[in-house]
Amino acid sequence: MTWGRWMILEAAILLAAGTAAGFAVNAFRESSGKARIELDRQYFIRPKPRAATNDAGNVAAAPESGGSSGTSRTGTETGGPGVDSLPSGSAVHSASSSLASDPATPTGVDAETDGVHPEHEFTAITTTQVAAIVDGTDPDAATTLLIDARDIAPYEEGHIPGAHRCYFSTIDADLAAIADYLEAGYRLVVYCNGGECEDSINLCRMLRDERGVLEENLLLYEGGWKAWSAGDRPVDKGPRS
Amino acid sequence: MRPTEPEGMTAATKATLLRRLDATGVPLVLARLALGVVFIYLALNKLSADPHVFAKSIKQYSVLPQDPPQIINAVAIVMPWLELVCGVAVILGVMLRGAGLLLLVQLVAFTLAIYKYGIDLFNQGKFAAICDIKFDCGCGTGEQWYCEKLLGNLGLIAAAVVVARSRSRVLCLPAMLRRRRGGVVAAPATVGQELG
Incomplete structure (x- = not known):
């Protein structure tokens, strides 16, 4: 056999060994209590194509959208919990309610933060608005849940008071802990590090696409932990009690 | 009158010099050490961390398609182990040609x-x-300067070429075992055959 053929044969053997070891250990990870990669799972959700407005002012669905724009989706459409399935007495937000409708608290890029934020399709809220939720002065604070999309180490070093942790690699267990809030239609404020961090956007998309959370109930705190911790604001440390 | 000296070395002379240098085994041993230590270290760092974070690092480069998800997920599952297998192979001197090729491709x-x-x-x-x-390339070394990382990688590429093409088998486990058994260490390819 020639040098080149030996080379390819050896490479194939090593590749097979690495592949077998990788998949075998990955299969074992869950039984040893570590996070396992599910081969078929989409961990990084891309934005849904948005409806575009043409020159005449009509809304035209993007070709790939299948006729439904992101903002018009409901829980029923996505197979998630519809309004009818909510427990009695639960608070359902059909829009981003007080924050989006209050002219004094405009949505959009937080003026207190710097950095370029990745593009996303969700309603953005500012540090001032998040502070109002935390101190309870926001009228919808009681039915709003803060979600920290960072990993466990940075979360335990410090997070916004009351925030639940929900990291993409442990999302099933983390979401199980807040399943009641999701079913009750709570408004969710999601944040991560801020700046270029995409974990909060990815989590919002996962919640919308896989859990049927209404897009209008998902608010993105773009400034994230960087903006929150930059000021003299309350901080919780350690695991959530 | 002396004949005119050629201005530079001919290709044949260069090839002979390279073969002699390769026959000493020094370039191969140095290249194996560099590649083996680096790849085993990087692989262990990745394997001890959350594999999803490595998948996220792969995704950030936007080189692999996100759909179907099996592509990024499979690469995240296999790559650290492939690095480890190749790293161990070059340190032991086992299947050097294949390990060199795989490391070169990676x-x-x-x-x-x-x-x-x-x-x-x-x-x-x-x-x-x-x-x-300065950014975290997801390689398992944390944040690094961009230019330093590229230069380091170019050095490792050169080492991988040496490992893939060298005919020396100095300090290679299979050759040492054969010698211990009193056998003759066979050349890995026909004498005189062009490399590659």
């Missing part, structure tokens, strides 16, 4: 991806000079 792919990512960051206008870029 290094070229990583380097191109890092190069593209750095150029994209620079084009966003966030950095005054391209070598000011």
